[in-house]
Amino acid sequence: MLEVMDLQAWYGKSHVLRGVTLRVGEGEIVSLLGRNGAGRSTTMKALMGELQVSGSALFRGQQILGLPSHEIAMRGIGCVPEHREIFPGLTVRQNLLLGIKPGQKASRWSLEDMFRLFPALGERADVPGGVLSGGEQQMLCICRALMGDPALLLVDEPTEGLAPQVVERVAQLLVEIASKGVAILLVEQKLGIALRISRRVYVMGRGQIVHEGTPAALLESDAVRREWLQV
Amino acid sequence: MADALIFATLNGLVTGMLLFMLASGVTLIFSMMGVLNFAHASFYMLGAYFAFAISQQIGFWPALLLAPMLVGVLGALVERYGLRQVHKSGQVAELVFTFGLAFLIEEAVQLFWGRATQDFRSPAALDFALFTLFGQDFPAWKGVMLCISVSIFIGLYFVLTRTRTGIIIQAAITHPQAVANLGHNVPRLFMVVFGAGSALAGLAGVIAGPVLTTFPGMASVLGSIVFVIVVIGGLGSLTGALVASLLIGLLQSWAIASGLGMADLLALLGVSFPPDHALRDLWRLTLPQVAPLLPYLLLVLILIFRPSGLFGKRES
Numbered sequence: 001m002l003e004v005m006d007l008q009a010w011y012g013k014s015h016v017l018r019g020v021t022l023r024v025g026e027g028e029i030v031s032l033l034g035r036n037g038a039g040r041s042t043t044m045k046a047l048m049g050e051l052q053v054s055g056s057a058l059f060r061g062q063q064i065l066g067l068p069s070h071e072i073a074m075r076g077i078g079c080v081p082e083h084r085e086i087f088p089g090l091t092v093r094q095n096l097l098l099g100i101k102p103g104q105k106a107s108r109w110s111l112e113d114m115f116r117l118f119p120a121l122g123e124r125a126d127v128p129g130g131v132l133s134g135g136e137q138q139m140l141c142i143c144r145a146l147m148g149d150p151a152l153l154l155v156d157e158p159t160e161g162l163a164p165q166v167v168e169r170v171a172q173l174l175v176e177i178a179s180k181g182v183a184i185l186l187v188e189q190k191l192g193i194a195l196r197i198s199r200r201v202y203v204m205g206r207g208q209i210v211h212e213g214t215p216a217a218l219l220e221s222d223a224v225r226r227e228w229l230q231v
Numbered sequence: 232m233a234d235a236l237i238f239a240t241l242n243g244l245v246t247g248m249l250l251f252m253l254a255s256g257v258t259l260i261f262s263m264m265g266v267l268n269f270a271h272a273s274f275y276m277l278g279a280y281f282a283f284a285i286s287q288q289i290g291f292w293p294a295l296l297l298a299p300m301l302v303g304v305l306g307a308l309v310e311r312y313g314l315r316q317v318h319k320s321g322q323v324a325e326l327v328f329t330f331g332l333a334f335l336i337e338e339a340v341q342l343f344w345g346r347a348t349q350d351f352r353s354p355a356a357l358d359f360a361l362f363t364l365f366g367q368d369f370p371a372w373k374g375v376m377l378c379i380s381v382s383i384f385i386g387l388y389f390v391l392t393r394t395r396t397g398i399i400i401q402a403a404i405t406h407p408q409a410v411a412n413l414g415h416n417v418p419r420l421f422m423v424v425f426g427a428g429s430a431l432a433g434l435a436g437v438i439a440g441p442v443l444t445t446f447p448g449m450a451s452v453l454g455s456i457v458f459v460i461v462v463i464g465g466l467g468s469l470t471g472a473l474v475a476s477l478l479i480g481l482l483q484s485w486a487i488a489s490g491l492g493m494a495d496l497l498a499l500l501g502v503s504f505p506p507d508h509a510l511r512d513l514w515r516l517t518l519p520q521v522a523p524l525l526p527y528l529l530l531v532l533i534l535i536f537r538p539s540g541l542f543g544k545r546e547s
């Protein structure tokens with residue numbers, strides 16, 4: 001589904017991604033782990049066409065590097081950026097409706113599905129997104145991306161700053177999304193839910209992939225965890 | 232006194248709403264694209280000149296529609312093939328670009344139409360008094376100006392709050408990248424907003440040209456006031472732009488109508504000067520003479536006491 005090869009990216013003159021190679025299969029949950037500053041968010045931004053890049057990223061066999069962001073989204077990649085960028089002045093409903101793409105016809109997900117999945121969003125459909133709690137904003141952000149019916153969802157640190165029960169809820173939601181055939185590239189810092197729900201994991205450090213394998217293999221590899229993950 | 236006040240208020244509203252037609256465009260373009268468009272008033276001038284040229288061929292009413300459309304298309308082209316390229320070189324380059332464009336348009340207008348004031352008039356059918364109050368006439372054309380600008384305001388409000396495009400624009404003001412990541416063509420949206428803003432400026436030019444005179448300096452005269460308004464209202468705030476437009480329009484109009492002199496004002500404060508005082512020229516000034524200075528005076532005061540403007544959020 002997504003084949004990234006030797007992806008490099010720059011912020012102006014600073015060379016941040018120094019060759020990232022990774023793969024996400026159909027309907028798979030894959031995690032991208034690493035410490036703060038490892039380059040995980042930059043990888044997401046590079047894939048969404050936000051940065052100056054080189055290398056290759058094939059999505060369903062087609063090159064997406066070099067396309068404008070909206071074109072990449074139209075091809076079927078959804079993105080939940082870090083810091084939950086909801087539109088604070090717009091209502092919850094307006095936020096969700098903006099997730100529908102121009103000219104979009106059918107979708108796996110409807111507004112009603114979202115409200116059924118998250119009654120809290122339904123109850124507060126007409127309040128400004130800015131007044132929701134952190135956890136609700138996170139759900140809103142994920143649901144907004146789902147409204148566009150992506151085949152691949154990039155999710156950046158969805159559990160950051162959330163209470164344990166809410167983290168659990170996010171994990172359930174991601175599993176449910178994947179069960180509908182949506183592939184997920186999950187960026188996390190803590191191993192927590194990532195190890196539990198992913199099929200494969202990549203570990204990043206200093207702008208490169210430094211380890212790849214199954215969650216079980218990562219659990220056994222103390223050396224990798226010590227060098228690249230523990231803080 | 233009451234009659235003067237009513238007329239001054241009506242005239243102030245006409246001017247204020249006209250200013251808002253320009254200030255709203257500058258504000259929207261600034262808050263979406265981060266570009267302070269110094270050429271905005273030049274599109275206003277083009278609106279007047281285009282309408283003048285068209286009205287000579289096929290009459291005023293078609294010109295009222297065609298001229299703003301032409302200006303809008305021109306604005307969209309400027310964004311698409313000018314600003315979008317310059318954007319890559321940074322904000323200073325963009326600012327210089329819009330400055331250059333303003334000069335270019337002024338020179339071009341002089342090249343085609345000369346330096347003289349054009350005889351651009353409102354339709355003769357509207358050369359009557361809409362009503363007469365206390366023996367004073369209120370021209371029908373000013374009524375039309377007010378109707379058009381108020382309708383534009385209502386239309387703008389409706390589009391921004393009730394239509395999908397408007398909601399996408401609102402979202403793109405704060406989070407353009409997030410909007411693009413949802414599949415919306417943000418660069419095209421920028422072009423459309425720039426074009427629509429230019430068209431509004433053009434329309435303002437068409438309706439104001441016959442009243443404020445159509446000459447090559449009309450862009451710089453109004454342009455500087457529009458920038459004062461945008462700063463007073465708070466850069467990027469539409470509410471601020473509306474309030475500041477009306478404030479400037481009304482203040483100027485009241486000042487002109489009051490006919491008060493400095494001496495009267497000072498007398499109100501309990502101060503008086505002997506007629507042969509060294510500063511007598513100063514206190515012989517009248518408010519109508521000072522009126523053109525008022526916007527800039529207000530600008531200086533705002534910058535001192537509330538630098539973010541009336542409705543602006545302080546930059547973090």
Ligand SMILES: Nc1ncnc2c1ncn2[C@@H]1O[C@H](COP(=O)(O)OP(=O)(O)O)[C@@H](O)[C@H]1O
Pocket residue numbers: 011014016034035036037038039040041042043
């Ligand atoms: N906007 C930016 N401009 C310049 N450097 C940046 C920017 N954002 C991130 N970086 C740098 O890029 C590196 C990777 O950052 P990031 O991708 O955000 O890491 P992660 O998401 O893994 O915590 C860091 O060294 C960070 O300082």
Ligand SMILES: [Mg+2]
Pocket residue numbers: 037040041042082156157
């Ligand atoms: Mg990050």
